[in-house]
Amino acid sequence: MSAQLESNNASEDNNNSAKDVRLLLLPETSSDGNPASVTSRCELQKNFIDDLTLTVDVGHVGRKRVWRVPWFILLLCFMQISLHWIANECMQRRLIFKSEWTGEYWRLLTYMLLHSDYWHLTLNICLQCFIGICLEMEQGHCRLAAVYIVGGAAGSLANAWLKPHLLLMGASAGVYAMLGSHVPHLVLNFSQLSHRYARIASLCILFLSDVGFTSYHFCHNHNRSPRISLEAHIGGGVAGILCGFVVYKRVRPSIQRASYF
Numbered sequence: 001m002s003a004q005l006e007s008n009n010a011s012e013d014n015n016n017s018a019k020d021v022r023l024l025l026l027p028e029t030s031s032d033g034n035p036a037s038v039t040s041r042c043e044l045q046k047n048f049i050d051d052l053t054l055t056v057d058v059g060h061v062g063r064k065r066v067w068r069v070p071w072f073i074l075l076l077c078f079m080q081i082s083l084h085w086i087a088n089e090c091m092q093r094r095l096i097f098k099s100e101w102t103g104e105y106w107r108l109l110t111y112m113l114l115h116s117d118y119w120h121l122t123l124n125i126c127l128q129c130f131i132g133i134c135l136e137m138e139q140g141h142c143r144l145a146a147v148y149i150v151g152g153a154a155g156s157l158a159n160a161w162l163k164p165h166l167l168l169m170g171a172s173a174g175v176y177a178m179l180g181s182h183v184p185h186l187v188l189n190f191s192q193l194s195h196r197y198a199r200i201a202s203l204c205i206l207f208l209s210d211v212g213f214t215s216y217h218f219c220h221n222h223n224r225s226p227r228i229s230l231e232a233h234i235g236g237g238v239a240g241i242l243c244g245f246v247v248y249k250r251v252r253p254s255i256q257r258a259s260y261f
Contacts, residue, residue, distance in 0.1 A: 068137040070132065070133045070136040070137055070141075071136075071141055072132075072136055072141045072144055072145050072148075073128055073129060073132045073133055073136055073144075076128065076148075076171075077125050077128060077129070079113055080112075080113050080114075080115065080121065080124070080125065080171065081121065081125070083095075083113045083114060084114070084115055084118075084121050087114065092114055092169075095107065095110040095111060095113065095114055096110075096111050096114060096167055096168070096169050097110075097111035097156045097159070097160075097167065097168040097169070098167050098168070099160045099164035099165070101160075107156070108152070108153045108156045108157070109149060109152050109153060109156075111152075111156060111168050111169045111170070112152045112169075112170065112171040112173065112174050113171075114169040114170070115169065115170055115171070116169060116170070116226060120170060120226070124170060124171040124172065124175060127175045127206075128171065128174075128175055128178070130206075131175060131178045131179050131182070131203075131206075132144060132148075132178045134199075135178060135181065135182065135185060138185070138189070138193075138251050139185065139248055139249065139251075143247045143248060143249070144178065144181075146243065146247050147177050147178060147181045147240050147243045147244055147247065147248075148174040148177055148178060149174075150177065150239050150240075150243045151173050151174050151176065151177020151178070151180070151181075151235075151236035151237070151239045151240045151243070152171075152173045152174045152177065152236065153239075154173065154177070154235040154236055154238070154239030155168075155172070155173025155174075155176070155177075155229075155231070155232035155233070155235040155236035155239070156168060156173065156232065156235075157235065158231040158232060158234065158235030159229050159231045159232045159235070161231075162231045163229065163231055166227070166229065168229055168232060170229075170232075172229070172232060172233055172236065173232040173233065173235060173236030174236060175236070176232075176233050176234075176236040176237040176240060177236040177237065177239055177240030177243070178240060179203065179206070179207065179237060179240065180236070180237040180238065180239075180240030180241040180244070181240040181241065181243065181244035181248065182199070182203055182244075183241050183244065184241065184244035184245040184248050185244060185248055186199070186200065187245075188248055188249070188250050188251075189250055189251045192250070192251050192252075193251070214228055214230070
């Protein structure tokens with residue numbers, strides 16, 4: 001009797017496990033009973049994973065997926081946060097940009113590693129990550145680094161030309177260079193990019209929000225505390241657009257992207 005009960009229990013367990021496997025293989029349905037919405041969500045999730053990973057050949061093992069890491073953005077943020085903690089007044093005087101920089105060419109770029117306070121640092125770190133991470137994973141470390149460096153140099157030179165009596169610190173020129181470089185990136189790869197309309201909408205909202213905040217700051221605070229360098233912002237943004245058309249490449253589509261996103 002006990003052996004018969006055990007065999008019945010085992011058969012029930014096998015049936016339940018087979019049922020579970022079948023349920024995993026069946027297409028899911030949404031709350032309204034429409035499997036198409038679930039399929040579209042799965043496609044979006046798959047596109048998101050494909051954007052964050054890269055398929056590589058591993059010899060006799062075959063092909064496998066590896067995570068893409070935005071090393072340039074991570075290293076840049078690490079340097080900016082570290083310098084904000086350890087930089088004393090003497091170090092800041094050696095790294096900040098000023099128009100009397102004859103022979104001290106490092107000032108063209110090192111000013112982007114300095115920030116006036118924690119709010120300034122946090123804002124630029126968040127903008128760098130939001131704007132640059134996907135861009136770096138799609139265009140590569142060296143291309144994004146070239147855009148960032150050219151934009152930073154252009155911002156400092158524009159500030160020295162138009163406002164030579166003002167000192168300059170902060171990563172806004174490099175951030176605007178990355179923001180502007182999204183224009184050539186989208187022009188060259190519009191049909192290959194996932195979430196392309198969402199990208200355009202988010203970048204436009206970000207740009208218009210910054211323009212609105214800057215306009216309010218100029219009208220209400222007369223551009224004081226803090227002093228915003230429009231020259232560096234515009235110089236970095238224009239340099240990012242031009243440099244992007246020169247150094248960016250067409251992204252090879254690894255999968256068929258959804259046409260509606």
